[in-house]
Amino acid sequence: xxxxxxxxxxxxxxxxxxxxxxxxxxxxxxxxxxxxxxxxxxxxxxxxxxxxxxxxxxxxxxxxxxxxxxxxxxxxxxxxxxxxxxxxxxxxxxxxxxxxxxxxxxxxxxxxxxxxxxxxxxxxxxxxxxxxxxxxxxxxxxxxxxxxxxxxxxxxxxxxxxxxxxxxxxxxxxxxxxxxxxxxxxxxxxxxxxxxxxxxxxxxxxxxxxxxxxxxxxxxxxxxxxxxxxxxxxxxxxxxxxxxxxxx
Amino acid sequence: xxxxxxxxxxxxxxxxxxxxxxxxxxxxxxxxxxxxxxxxxxxxxxxxxxxxxxxxxxxxxxxxxxxxxxxxxxxxxxxxxxxxxxxxxxxxxxxxxxxxxxxxxxxxxxxxxxxxxxxxxxxxxxxxxxxxxxxxxxxxxxxxxxxxxxxxxxxxxxxxxxxxxxxxxxxxxxxxxxxxxxxxxxxxxxxxxxxxxxxxxxxxxxxxxxxxxxxxxxxxxxxxxxxxxxxxxxxxxxxxxxxxxxxx
DNA sequence: GGGACAAAAAATGAATGCAAAATGGCCGGC
DNA sequence: GCCGGCCATTTTGCATTCATTTTTTGTCCC
Numbered sequence: 183x184x185x186x187x188x189x190x191x192x193x194x195x196x197x198x199x200x201x202x203x204x205x206x207x208x209x210x211x212x213x214x215x216x217x218x219x220x221x222x223x224x225x226x227x228x229x230x231x232x233x234x235x236x237x238x239x240x241x242x243x244x245x246x247x248x249x250x251x252x253x254x255x256x257x258x259x260x261x262x263x264x265x266x267x268x269x270x271x272x273x274x275x276x277x278x279x280x281x282x283x284x285x286x287x288x289x290x291x292x293x294x295x296x297x298x299x300x301x302x303x304x305x306x307x308x309x310x311x312x313x314x315x316x317x318x319x320x321x322x323x324x325x326x327x328x329x330x331x332x333x334x335x336x337x338x339x340x341x342x343x344x345x346x347x348x349x350x351x352x353x354x355x356x357x358x359x360x361x362x363x364x365x366x367x368x369x370x371x372x373x374x375x376x377x378x379x380x381x382x383x384x385x386x387x388x389x390x391x392x393x394x395x396x397x398x399x400x401x402x403x404x405x406x407x408x409x410x411x412x413x414x415x416x417x418x419x420x421x422x423x424x425x426x427x428x429x430x
Numbered sequence: 431x432x433x434x435x436x437x438x439x440x441x442x443x444x445x446x447x448x449x450x451x452x453x454x455x456x457x458x459x460x461x462x463x464x465x466x467x468x469x470x471x472x473x474x475x476x477x478x479x480x481x482x483x484x485x486x487x488x489x490x491x492x493x494x495x496x497x498x499x500x501x502x503x504x505x506x507x508x509x510x511x512x513x514x515x516x517x518x519x520x521x522x523x524x525x526x527x528x529x530x531x532x533x534x535x536x537x538x539x540x541x542x543x544x545x546x547x548x549x550x551x552x553x554x555x556x557x558x559x560x561x562x563x564x565x566x567x568x569x570x571x572x573x574x575x576x577x578x579x580x581x582x583x584x585x586x587x588x589x590x591x592x593x594x595x596x597x598x599x600x601x602x603x604x605x606x607x608x609x610x611x612x613x614x615x616x617x618x619x620x621x622x623x624x625x626x627x628x629x630x631x632x633x634x635x636x637x638x639x640x641x642x643x644x645x646x647x648x649x650x651x652x653x654x655x656x657x658x659x660x661x662x663x664x665x666x667x668x669x670x671x672x673x674x675x676x677x678x
Numbered sequence: 679g680g681g682a683c684a685a686a687a688a689a690t691g692a693a694t695g696c697a698a699a700a701t702g703g704c705c706g707g708c
Numbered sequence: 709g710c711c712g713g714c715c716a717t718t719t720t721g722c723a724t725t726c727a728t729t730t731t732t733t734g735t736c737c738c
Contacts, residue, residue, distance in 0.1 A: 211516055213504065247693045256461065256501045257508045268459050269699050269720055284598035291543025298653065299535060350532035398650050405546065495723045517690055517729050
């Protein structure tokens with residue numbers, strides 16, 4: 183069992199992931215490329231939590247020298263994905279339960295904001311598109327298709343963020359979403375039947391408020407929706423035997 | 431008029447500023463020290479917007495080599511304070527009006543969230559302390575003491591964020607606050623009499639909702655409060671001749 | 679005299695080298 | 709037999725050096 187990073191030649195996902203971060207619009211620089219690849223690599227959970235990330239190994243793996251790697255590590259540390267212990271290297275950040283609660287709440291706040299802003303500017307066409315996604319998601323729900331449900335769900339929330347017409351918010355949202363991506367996955371997969379139905383009802387309410395452009399109301403609903411997600415996720419973490427994790 | 435950074439020996443404020451950023455709890459490392467100093471230096475507006483920040487000059491100024499400086503620059507770029515043009519160095523980021531609007535809205539969302547969370551956990555003592563600050567601020571308002579008013583105002587908003595019991599939110603809030611600090615200053619100093627009175631009324635409503643632990647309501651009020659601030663700030667920027675900027 | 683091209687100069691991006699601190703193993707002591 | 713201190717090795721942090729790109733300047737031609 184490899185407890186650290188494999189040293190095969192350049193195995194990291196070829197940076198085709200998100201691609202729309204802060205300053206990374208067109209990245210010819212080695213440092214930027216490394217940053218994107220490392221971020222994806224960490225976000226996707228390729229390194230166990232709390233594991234040491236030796237610079238040397240990463241350098242060999244990426245085929246670069248330590249300078250650009252260290253620059254990328256500093257940025258990732260600033261983003262909260264890893265932590266740098268003085269003279270003792272970088273570790274993948276361990277998220278305590280408290281950290282997760284905080285992150286979920288911040289995400290809730292950002293989505294809540296997104297909903298409020300979206301009500302100011304969203305077009306009927308965009309709402310129709312979200313309705314489309316909603317029905318799609320409902321289909322996955324009926325078929326008990328967790329994966330499809332999860333993806334449609336993600337796209338709905340992304341659509342709301344997009345409709346907010348605020349790139350700064352979008353970037354911040356993506357940043358925080360990255361930090362809890364692993365947990366969100368497992369939380370969704372571990373969703374119990376009851377919570378699932380509840381989530382569907384909440385999404386109905388979200389759509390309703392969005393149609394009426396009721397910003398303040400939508401803000402409340404989205405916050406509570408994320409709060410409930412948080413509760414489900416934390417419950418899953420503390421009692422993982424209850425919800426049977428789906429075979430991935 | 432020095433349009434760039436002075437080259438006197440180590441003139442940057444000696445890092446005694448905030449001190450509670452992300453990973454910077456106890457920073458014996460040179461890179462961390464440089465990061466704090468550079469961040470303060472930029473946030474305080476010592477470099478004109480859009481100005482080139484030559485590495486060489488900064489290195490001489492700080493008495494260090496280029497490696498830790500470049501690491502700090504990458505982090506500042508990730509934070510959105512500066513931007514790195516490929517092969518053409520670092521510039522202080524120019525904030526367009528749209529950028530400012532977006533930033534204010536995100537701040538509004540974070541404060542809105544902070545208010546909501548604060549209602550869940552705030553103690554009577556904390557509310558009393560905020561009331562205290564409120565009366566202090568009111569005194570400054572009566573005496574037309576802009577500076578005192580501004581400081582009390584800041585402390586009230588900080589207190590609400592503290593009461594949210596969410597360090598992740600606090601860090602994000604500080605990060606965004608740093609980006610618009612200069613503008614916030616001038617916006618507050620340019621505040622017209624009418625807006626000032628309005629802000630006081632809004633603060634009354636904030637306190638009222640806080641006392642009643644009305645999270646959802648407080649969330650709305652705080653968002654609108656920041657929205658109004660945003661409007662005032664943008665107006666000031668587009669018609670700077672109306673509000674007479676204070677002497678400093 | 680003005681504009682375009684080219685070469686020099688400077689600055690950036692990345693790699694390497696060196697000192698200090700940490701990790702791990704070993705030996706001696708209890 | 710177990711624990712603590714000491715030394716070798718590894719790793720980190722920073723400085724220095726090398727290569728590439730940009731910018732400037734000088735010159736030539738129109």
